[in-house]
Amino acid sequence: MSFELTPETVQLITSLAVIFMLVHMILGGCAYLILLERKLSSWMQDRIGPNRVGPKGLLQPIADGLKFMLKEDYNPEGIDRALFFLAPAVITATAMLGFVVIPFAGTLDLSTLPFGLATTLGLDGMTVQIVGAKVNIGLIYLIAVASLGVYGVVLGGWASNSKFSFLGGLRASAQMISYEIPMGLALLAVILLAGTLDPGRMIQGQLDGTWYILQQPLAALLFYICMLAESNRAPFDMAEAESELIGGYHTEYSSMKFALFFLAEYFHMITGAAFFTLLFLGGWSINPLPWGGDLPVQGGLLMVLLQFAVFAGKVVFLVAFAMVLRWTLPRFRFDQLMKLAWEGMIPTALLVVLVTSVFVFLGWTPWMWAGSIGCIILVYILQPLMPKQEDPNRRIPMIGSRFNPVDDGLEVPRHPVALSDAAIPDPSQGPVSMH
Amino acid sequence: MNLDPYIPIGVILLMAIGFVIANIILSTILGPRREGSIKGIAYESGMDPIGTTRKKFNVRFYIMAMTFLVFDVEIIFLYPWALTYTQLEPGSADSALFLGRILFFIATSVIAYVYAWRKGVFRWD
Numbered sequence: 001m002s003f004e005l006t007p008e009t010v011q012l013i014t015s016l017a018v019i020f021m022l023v024h025m026i027l028g029g030c031a032y033l034i035l036l037e038r039k040l041s042s043w044m045q046d047r048i049g050p051n052r053v054g055p056k057g058l059l060q061p062i063a064d065g066l067k068f069m070l071k072e073d074y075n076p077e078g079i080d081r082a083l084f085f086l087a088p089a090v091i092t093a094t095a096m097l098g099f100v101v102i103p104f105a106g107t108l109d110l111s112t113l114p115f116g117l118a119t120t121l122g123l124d125g126m127t128v129q130i131v132g133a134k135v136n137i138g139l140i141y142l143i144a145v146a147s148l149g150v151y152g153v154v155l156g157g158w159a160s161n162s163k164f165s166f167l168g169g170l171r172a173s174a175q176m177i178s179y180e181i182p183m184g185l186a187l188l189a190v191i192l193l194a195g196t197l198d199p200g201r202m203i204q205g206q207l208d209g210t211w212y213i214l215q216q217p218l219a220a221l222l223f224y225i226c227m228l229a230e231s232n233r234a235p236f237d238m239a240e241a242e243s244e245l246i247g248g249y250h251t252e253y254s255s256m257k258f259a260l261f262f263l264a265e266y267f268h269m270i271t272g273a274a275f276f277t278l279l280f281l282g283g284w285s286i287n288p289l290p291w292g293g294d295l296p297v298q299g300g301l302l303m304v305l306l307q308f309a310v311f312a313g314k315v316v317f318l319v320a321f322a323m324v325l326r327w328t329l330p331r332f333r334f335d336q337l338m339k340l341a342w343e344g345m346i347p348t349a350l351l352v353v354l355v356t357s358v359f360v361f362l363g364w365t366p367w368m369w370a371g372s373i374g375c376i377i378l379v380y381i382l383q384p385l386m387p388k389q390e391d392p393n394r395r396i397p398m399i400g401s402r403f404n405p406v407d408d409g410l411e412v413p414r415h416p417v418a419l420s421d422a423a424i425p426d427p428s429q430g431p432v433s434m435h
Numbered sequence: 436m437n438l439d440p441y442i443p444i445g446v447i448l449l450m451a452i453g454f455v456i457a458n459i460i461l462s463t464i465l466g467p468r469r470e471g472s473i474k475g476i477a478y479e480s481g482m483d484p485i486g487t488t489r490k491k492f493n494v495r496f497y498i499m500a501m502t503f504l505v506f507d508v509e510i511i512f513l514y515p516w517a518l519t520y521t522q523l524e525p526g527s528a529d530s531a532l533f534l535g536r537i538l539f540f541i542a543t544s545v546i547a548y549v550y551a552w553r554k555g556v557f558r559w560d
Contacts, residue, residue, distance in 0.1 A: 008439060015443045023450060072466040073459070077475035078488075089455040096451040100444055133443040140514060141444075161488050162477035174496055177503040184510040188517055195521030197514070251478055256462030260455060335559035338499075342557040346506070346548075350541065353513070361534045363525030 007126055010110070014128040019100055022132065026099065030266040031061035037323045044327045065259070073255035076161065083159035088253065088260035091152025095267035098145045100132030102274045103200050105284060105307040112300035129200065130304055138199040142275055143180075143187060146230060149268060150176045153232075153249050156261070160252040168248025171238045171334055176230060178341040183226035185349035189219040190279050192356045193368060203283035204297065211288040213280035215368040218375050219352050220280045222345055227276055229341075231268035234326035238334055273318035277311060281318075284310040290366075343386075351375050498556050509544050513537070 035050065035057065042049030050057035075084065108130055110123040118124050135141055150173050157169015190212055191197065194205045206212060213220045229236040238248075245251075250261045277283060284307035287294045295307055332340070355371040364371075477484050516537055523530040551557070 012439070012442060016446060019443055019447050019450075023447070069458075069462050070465055071462070072468060073463045074474070076477055078477065085459065089452070089459065092455045093448070093451040096454070097444070097447060100447050132447065134440045135444070136440075160477070163479060163484070163488050166488050166492075170492060170496055174499050177500060177507075181503065181506045181510065184507065188510065188513050191514065191517045192521060195518065197518065255466055256458045260458060338557060338559050342502075343552065350545070354538075354541065357517075357520065357534060357537065360521060361525060361530055 005121060005123065005126075007128075010123065010126055011128050011134070014108070014130070015132055015134070018104075018130055019132040022099060022104065023096070026267065026270055027263075029270060030263055031065060033266050033269070033319060034064070034262070035061050036320065037326075040320065040323050041327045044324070068256050068259040071255040073257060076252050078161035079252070080159040080161075083155045084252075085257075087152050087156035087159055087249075088257040088264075089152075090155060091149055091264040092260040092267070094145060094148035094152065095264040095271065097148075098142055098268075098271040099274060101135050101138035101141050101199055102271075102278055103129065103131040103203060103283065104274070104311050105130040105304045106296070107298040108304045109298055109300055114301070127298060130308070131200065134200070136198045139187060139191065139197045139202070139279075142199075142271075143184060146268070146271065146275075147176070147180050149230070149264065152261075152264065156253070157249040160249070162252050164245050164247070164251045165249050168238075168245045168251065171245075172232060172249055175236060175238055175337060175341075176232070178338060179226045179229035179236075179345075182222050182341065182345040182349040183230065185346070185353050186219040186223040186226065187279070189216055189349075189352045189356045190223075192353070192360055193365065199278055202278060203285065206282035207285045207294045207297065209290045210366075211280065211282040211285065214288060216280070216352070216356070216372055217369065218348070218372040219356075220276075222349050222352070223279065224276060225345065227272040228322060228325070231265055231272050233265070233269065233322055235329040235331050236337065237326075237331060238337055269319050269322060270315060273315045273322070274311070276318055277314045281314050284308070286310055348375070348379055351378065495556070495559065502551055502556060505544065505547065509540075512540070 038060075039049045039057075041047075050060040053059045053063045075081065106129070107127050110126045110128060111118045113123070118126075153169055153172045153176065155169075157165045157167075157172070160166070160169075190202075193212060193215055194202050196202060196205070228234075232238075238245075247253075250258055253261065282288065285294050295310070296303065299307075352372065352375050355375055356368065359365065359368055359371045477488070479485075516533070520530070520533045520537070523533060
């Protein structure tokens with residue numbers, strides 16, 4: 001039997017192979033990123049970190065995975081069974097969809113395959129792109145899939161029949177939808193610069209010219225902040241604020257369902273970091289400046305591996321940076337978080353889009369960085385002129401407030417329980433029932 | 436319209452669904468199963484839960500979601516505009532017309548945004 005391999009078939013087979021390899025690499029990467037996070041946090045806090053399982057604790061993720069699998073998968077009372085099952089499934093499945101359109105490497109020239117494979121299979125002169133799905137609206141697809149994760153959060157919060165889960169789910173969903181707007185606007189600023197929605201052509205533009213982080217520093221900053229908020233990472237991990245909400249929307253989850261929530265968070269981080277690398281750090285480009293050489297787009301097997309290594313290195317750097325941020329910055333309070341998104345980042349992002357479109361109109365694309373710096377200066381000038389609220393961080397004095405346990409004769413509405421003697425238990429009567 | 440590039444997306448979708456279902460079913464089979472009268476109670480820091488969870492919640496979340504929808508739809512309209520706009524010759528009459536249209540479009544939503552801000556939609560205290 002003999003058949004002709006058309007370029008389309010070869011590309012499809014390559015794409016499927018790339019997806020198959022990448023899924024396993026990222027899943028394994030997620031497990032080891034959790035170990036990296038624990039190690040990083042222990043170094044930052046002057047601890048040792050996990051070091052018991054295997055050499056230097058390197059087998060810890062495998063032990064964790066096994067343990068997760070062997071724990072009881074418990075369904076508490078009063079849950080919505082279908083939605084309780086669906087929430088971790090939705091959040092993980094949608095998190096796994098995003099990376100396919102990201103070109104992790106360039107074009108592979110099949111005639112350079114070893115052992116004369118190319119001639120045997122009739123592949124001489126063919127080229128394939130190392131990308132899961134070569135979609136020409138890849139950026140729209142990425143941002144659409146990234147925002148699907150909010151469904152898992154909402155469903156998990158609603159289905160759990162726990163107030164902590166419910167509040168955590170509400171907060172997380174409000175946060176995720178709020179930060180989607182500046183993310184979309186920052187992406188728009190880059191699209192105005194590149195003039196394409198195709199991830200491959202986006203990287204091509206940065207190989208030929210400057211990295212877009214140098215052209216649009218403010219948009220890059222906004223995008224990075226939104227990326228952290230979208231993947232629910234500190235300082236935006238309102239959803240899982242342990243000190244007030246226990247675990248947030250996954251308080252009631254156990255066993256592998258709980259692990260799936262974590263997996264989704266790390267998957268989101270990797271996809272987000274790859275998205276950032278693609279948009280602002282030039283993909284596998286090694287030269288941020290417009291002059292001088294760069295890696296070629298097309299090459300043999302070794303060149304493709306080198307490109308992938310450069311891309312993966314940038315992704316790991318960004319993820320590690322997010323981890324260092326997590327252990328450095330304190331968590332935002334919820335009202336500050338919403339204020340930052342709606343009153344800080346959205347106007348700034350709109351300003352960036354407007355300035356960028358005016359620069360495009362004037363044909364000043366190579367000087368776009370000046371517009372970004374101008375935006376920063378403008379924000380600094382305008383910010384003190386904005387209408388101010390009264391200080392939300394004001395201290396409430398105990399005397400005269402409704403929290404004062406002593407009746408000080410002031411006309412303040414107080415909780416009746418705090419003022420009646422009957423509500424205060426007498427410790428001499430032994431332990432008091434708490435309900 | 437060529438839908439070939441979307442075949443791998445269908446494949447990864449199937450892989451993802453298979454992965455999550457396999458994980459959840461495996462842990463259900465492998466894990467132990469012990470019931471208890473108190474075990475099923477929702478966790479509220481050790482206290483017995485008071486009242487039901489399915490309560491009314493703050494209406495701000497609805498207003499926030501509606502404001503989000505307005506802005507998100509606006510941004511979706513901006514993407515095709517940005518693509519066409521960057522193809523035009525800078526400084527030409529067409530380009531000026533495109534810029535003017537989008538400035539008007541953004542201005543209308545900025546008015547709505549300022550209104551929402553003055554109404555206190557973004558205040559959470």
